[in-house]
Amino acid sequence: MIKAIVNISLKTGVLDSQGKAVHHALDSLDFKGVSDVRIGKQIILKLDTDDKMKGMKDVEKMCEELLANTVIEDYEIELV
């Protein structure tokens, strides 16, 4: 069994309002030296296969069709 970790975040160039608000909050708490904050979501999938190639291909398809909206979001897949 493979575990797939999918990280989804807004594309570079698409304003991340939540990230901006958190950045501002960190700043007011005196956490300096943070140049950018991006907020995303993580989806963890357990796959029935042991074939990493197949697993990657399947999860990519899932991202393209449902898990991410590629108009505004990027995704990264990690298999463990």
Add this chain to the structure above:
Amino acid sequence: MKVSIVQFPGTNCEYDTRDAFQRLGATTEIVWHKAQILPENTDLLVIAGGFSYGDYLRCGAIARFSPIMKEVTTYANNGGTVLGICNGFQVLTEAGLLPGALKRNDNLHFISKHHHLKVINNDNIFLKKLPVNSIINIPIAHHDGNYFIDKNGLIELEKNNQILLKYTNAHGEIQNPNGSVKSIAGICNKDKNVFGLMPHPERAMELILGSDDGLAMIQGFLQ
């Protein structure tokens, strides 16, 4: 005139929408999302507002895969008239029937209030009763109404008169409540048979509720 209104789990504007069309004389039918076919002789298909599937994952992302959506897509691709209001607009963008996407409001708040809108293009069935540049006052109620489209997409929208409505103040000057690109509140597809907007015309049908500016919009479909 037969208006079919799609209902997903979590849709909550279907009865207001039905009332709006009925009071102008249309025959209506509410269609459960598991239906495999659309009611016969549907002249207009409306995807009503609400929180389909609890807005899980992204607004409209899961509704898009409901059985009825296959029929909605075929209907739209065959030239049928489709209107998506609020969550319906989000569903139509997720389904790829309208370009762009709707993000979380820039101020991160759920915004629920009347807002002025300016008619940008009326060379379509939806807004034909309203003159270009006229100002209307319609309620908005959304958390994710921040319309996004990339530069090239925006050029296409502008070139093809696909921008229908923009958020303004009472004088028609741009006033952007949610961060939408170019203050866009509503658009249509290139063929001008699929319409989507975040504001709720069905909630502006009588003056006692603050505005009856929704009448002229709904009438566009019926006359």
